[in-house]
Amino acid sequence: MVASAAPNHIQKPRGHLGRRLVRSVDRWILPLYAFVAVLYLAIPVLVMIAFSFNDPTGRSNLTWKAFSINAWLDPLGKPGLAQAVTTSISIAVLSTIIATILGLLIGLALVRHAFRGRGIVNLLIFLPMSTPEIVLGVSLLTLFIASTQWSFVPKGTFFPLSFTTILIAHVMFNISYVVVTIRARLQGFPRHLEEAAADLGANEWTTFWRVTFPLILPGVIAAALLAFSLSIDDYVITEFTSGQTQTFPIFIFGSQLRGIPVQVNVIGTIIFVSAVLFVVISTLLQRRQRLDPVEAEEE
Amino acid sequence: MSWFRRHPSIAGWLLLAPGILYLLVFYAYPTVQMFLVSLWTGSAASGYTLTWNFGIYASALNQYQDQIFRSIEFGGLATLFTFVLSFPLAYFIAFRGGRYKNILLFLVIAPFFTSFLLRTISWEIIFADNGIVLGPAKELGLVPPTFRLLATPVAVIAGITYNFLPFMTLPLYVALEKIPPSLLEAAQDLYAGTWQRFRRVTLPMALPGVFAGTLLTFIPAVGDFVNAELLGSPQSQMIGNVIENRFEKVSDYPTGAALSFILMAAILAAVFIYARLVGTEQLSGGGA
Structure with missing residues (x-):
């Protein structure tokens, strides 16, 4: 009895200390860490915004000199910049439309139809997402280069590289992301609503446009937004498929050696702020009108 | 349309x-073409022909082994750092986020x-020699005047870590969030201490997230050349820089294609080993 009581007596304060340590980690250190981590994530963005108000003396916008709003007053005032931004937006819009249509069809087939070869199709969707961007860029470039040796490809289709080859590349890397996003939305789809439409005499075409499509629309929009943002930000794959054509990221990288103009920070800030505003506003709108039948059903 | 219904497979x-x-x-075909181009010989000026020159793989591996090992080292370290930085953050959001969960995400x-x-x-600005961090630090005498961050491996690894951090944080969060509270309560009822509960319940349940996050971070990290280009020096070049240089500067297509093929093969091998261990559904988010 005495022997077993003694270790208990010694262990008690140690356990107490351990519990206090755990509690202080839980109560103070973890929230503090989360705060510091979020701040760390935000720092480069804050630096980008701050340096859009810089007035650099030399060519490079790397050290702080003086406050100025000159770049904000003339955000496209660098040769080639307006053209690059226009090209980026055009490619993003076109590749989003094409990839969303192709991806939606694949998503519908995968979720709603039984067919052989499903495993291979899934693999073909999954592989582009797990291939490094540089390999996607290089392999497309080798295709474009090799196509000049093929008689069945009209001269100049793919090489020299152009707007078209960038567009081909962006559609390619966007399809998988669209499929994955839409598939997640289609799983758990209320099939009985379509059956109800059929029972009420709607043909398949009407059922698709009046019942199915409105239900999957949020997923389609989410996929399209993802595709747009991936396209407008892409540098690596575009670098290998662009030739002389400049997109906004290519412009940034190209001017990196000569010194990045302050205007780049201005446009970066505008893109960042509009993306944040867009997400905030759409979240608020969604919260206000819960008209979404899929979600309503889940609740 | 009713024809569709009778032949669902064709539809x-x-x-x-x-x-x-x-x-x-x-x-799919371009990866085959990439392999074929790696076996070309010739020059950009005189044109290339397919000669099945497999020797290029040995010479490319030999010539650029430094950059290959550096890529694995930088990518691996950056992946480790994203994990160390992400885990407490993901843990906090999943278990302590409460009603601020979405705002934190x-x-x-x-x-x-x-x-x-x-x-x-932005990291280039932060790391710059007399920039917003090192400028004041040098004035205060905290670091010697010749101290550099930019153009060092530290800057490259820090850049990669930052740029791919969400690829680790989000899968970890998803895995942690899925752990049913009842399981943690059960552990407590069975007299598991906080540490034991973490080690025997939370950590094993988070493993799928760790696997997915590691892959999602390591794949882009090992193939990256932007961080090494902007934050590094010629001495800290990665395999991506060599590939970019072969294609864009010197038009040495075969060597560039061979190195890309090696990179792709190595990563696909890693993905398949992972897939065997954890299943593809964990990797692609279901369905695969």
Whole structure:
């Protein structure tokens, strides 16, 4: 009895200390860490915004000199910049439309139809997402280069590289992301609503446009937004498929050696702020009108 | 339309056909073409011919082994750092986020609405020799005047770690969030201490997230050349820099293609080993 009581007596304060340590980690250190981590994530963005108000003396916008709003007053005032931004937006819009249509069809087939070869199709969707961007860029470039040796490809289709080859590349890397996003939305789809439409005499075409499509629309929009943002930000794959054509990221990288103009920070800030505003506003709108039948059903 | 109903398999293939054809022509075939180009010999000026020159793989591996090992080292270290930085954050959001969960997740993702290049350039500004950090530090005498961050491996690894952090944080969060509270309560009822509960319940349940996060971070990290280009020096070049240089500067297509093929093969091998260990459904988010 005495022997077993003694270790208990010694262990008690140690356990107490351990519990206090755990509690202080839980109560103070973890929230503090989360705060510091979020701040760390935000720092480069804050630096980008701050340096859009810089007035650099030399060519490079790397050290702080003086406050100025000159770049904000003339955000496209660098040769080639307006053209690059226009090209980026055009490619993003076109590749989003094409990839969303192709991806939606694949998503519908995968979720709603039984067919052989499903495993291979899934693999073909999954592989582009797990291939490094540089390999996607290089392999497309080798295709474009090799196509000049093929008689069945009209001269100049793919090489020299152009707007078209960038567009081909962006559609390619966007399809998988669209499929994955839409598939997640289609799983758990209320099939009985379509059956109800059929029972009420709607043909398949009407059922698709009046019942199915409105239900999957949020997923389609989410996929399209993802595709747009991936396209407008892409540098690596575009670098290998662009030739002389400049997109906004290519412009940034190209001017990196000569010194990045302050205007780049201005446009970066505008893109960042509009993306944040867009997400905030759409979240608020969604919260206000819960008209979404899929979600309503889940609740 | 009723014909569709009688032949569901054909209807499925019709829906698939355009997108799958696109991926076959512009994703699958190009990787074959990349392999073929790696076996070309010639020059940009005189033209290239397919000579099945397999020797290029030995010479490319030999000539660029430094960059290959450096890529694995930088990518591996950056992946480890993203894990160490992400885990407490994901843990906090999943278990302690409460009603601020979505706002916290938004704060994690929002910085990445900024272009990848601009984020890296911001780190260039932060690390600059007499920039906003080292400038004052040198004036105060905290570091010697010749001290550099930019153009060092530290800057490259820090850049990669930052740029791919959400690829680790989000899968970890998803895995941690899925752990049913009842399981943790059960552990407590069975007299598991906080540490034991973490080690025997939380950590094993988070493993799928760790696997997915590691892959999602390591794949882009090992192939990256932007961070090494903007934040590093010629002495800290990675395999991506060599590939970019072979294609864009010297038009040495075969060597560039061979190195890309090695990179792709190595990563696919890693993905398949992972897939065997954890199953593809964990990797692609279901269905695969």
